[in-house]
Amino acid sequence: DARVTQTPRHKVTEMGQEVTMRCQPILGHNTVFWYRQTMMQGLELLAYFRNRAPLDDSGMPKDRFSAEMPDATLATLKIQPSEPRDSAVYFCASGRLGGNNEQFFGPGTRLTVL
């Protein structure tokens, strides 16, 4: 049963610290998405990749957030420096372009910045 995996599942850190979240997409999927979910804003798209190339990161605060895909099995989302307003659940999702456009979500990283 193929699934998207994410690490860590929970992260508590202090303001100003660097946070790195990792995602392993489903094997064979060629699109990867990073979302942030909060009670106030719902599910927001931060960035997405197609065949490892970044296609759209307009939803991401550029000054502190960065997203990369060093290889087909790993996507990373970094926040440096972190701020309390970054506290949220960060989801990674993957999909197959050209299929029926479904996206499958990982379990998320619950981030708390103190």
Next chain:
Amino acid sequence: RKEVEQDPGPFNVPEGATVAFNCTYSNSASQSFFWYRQDCRKEPKLLMSVYSSGNEDGRFTAQLNRASQYISLLIRDSKLSDSATYLCAVRGTGGGNKLTFGTGTQLKVEL
């Protein structure tokens, strides 16, 4: 106006009831539509795609109304286990398969 809008609810219904949610979208050229289910503190999970001809899966029926720009989800004979938040998602006309999600409708099925 938001790209995708949903009534946040909650919808409180008795077990066995039929309940329906709508989701409106602003881009008339949107191409693909989906319903996701999200349980508390879990990730969204794909419930069903919404096709132009409608889609039925057991007790769940999804429909698309392009003229009025909304999709709907109907749940028949609701179960306690159907309690969750239901998110609609819409794919626009841009490249890739980027989805825009609604904020979700909360359903609570009660005894």
